[in-house]
Amino acid sequence: MPPEAVLLESRAMRDSVMGRTEVLDKVKALVLLPDGVHATTEGVADYFVVHNEAIKKLTQRHRTELVCNGLQVLRGSDLRLFERDNLSLSKQSYPQGRAHLTLYTRRTILNIAMLLRDSEVARAVRTYLLDVEERGRVGVPRQAESGPTLESLDHRLTHVESSLADIGPVLRDLAPVIGRISVRLDRLDRRVDATNRVVCAMSLRLSDLAEDVRELRYGPRPLPRPHRHPGSRARRRDQG
Template sequence: MPPEGALLESHTLRVEHLGRVDALDKIKALVMLPDGIHVRTEDVARYFEVSTDAVRQLTARHRAELVENGMRVLRGADLRLYHSDMVSLWGAEAAKSYPQAATQLTLYTRRAVLNIAMLLRDSDIARCVRTYLLDAEDELRTGYTNLDRRVTDVEACLGGVGVALQELGPVLSRMSYRLDSLDRRLDATNQVVGAISNRLCQMSEDINRVDARVDDVVHQLRDLRRSRKRR
């Protein structure tokens, strides 16, 4: 992990971390204006526990970079419109204490404030924000390393499974052949059972016919005996 001071010197490194605006509230609560989007120079100075002059001097040295990340200066009609919007957001009573800039107002987004945290040297709060950013990056990198290691372990396990499946291939083939043989023998057995069943049905019909003939003979014998008795 690079030292937190590296962010002071490297514009490229600062750009890589500008999306982590959550780092601000991790170190200290940043109180926004009623619009929920901006803070003033005074608010930035209060957050970093430095003077407003320190913030203005830093802004003057890095104006182009800060403008890219949301800082803007309101004047004239834009300033009057912004004051009007703020008064409506604050409400009638609170608006009486709302401070209105006379000629211009510098506003900062969270992204711009984070940018200042990576540029401000003489602030313990800014130093803590920079350290938090780099620690979080190091934890993320460690997490990726652990994830890569787990993926490698899984791939190794899957490779072992592949070898086992290859070894099981011939065994499964033989089992499949034996099952096919059993299926054929079962079909033949079913055919034999079917033939026996048909034969038994025929024998049942023959027995029924014999029974009928026996009944006829018995009836004839009875009739014959009766006729003899009458004589």
């Protein structure tokens, strides 16, 4: 089994097992907010049995990596909306009047488990991860012969659920951007339509102007001669 320090020191190693969020529940029950997706700093600290400040400091040191794995900070109207829909429904207590709220997904919490040194729960998660990785490598040929096991299917399902949970906040953040783009495209479409009408009017005006210039240069066009029947000239001679 690879040493535990590999996960603590190597981001590449952490990234390789980031999809195994199911180990969190196998080590200890993870309590999430009513949305079933996020946990607060207080909830993460309770899970790892450490002080809130330990989680805050670790988040500051590894913010870039944690953001890549679902960490987000809510402020302003987003914070008020989230508190109304989630924190008000939670049985846990939270500070009132906060300026911002840090949220963690399962991937973020698993990421913290691979970075947090002074926590027995975090050590258990790392040990479980390494054990699962080793058993997975040894069991690959056997699984290939007998087909996927119930454990592997459960892991895949959990991975899909985790991925969908992480996509939700991204889509929510993209919604206002897509709305603004749609409004701009609608305005651009109206401008193009107005430009086409102007170009059409200018084309007609230029055509009339070209005709006026031709008449000034060559004089008005001669009127077409009336069409006469071939027998009309003979009748005039007979009458004469």
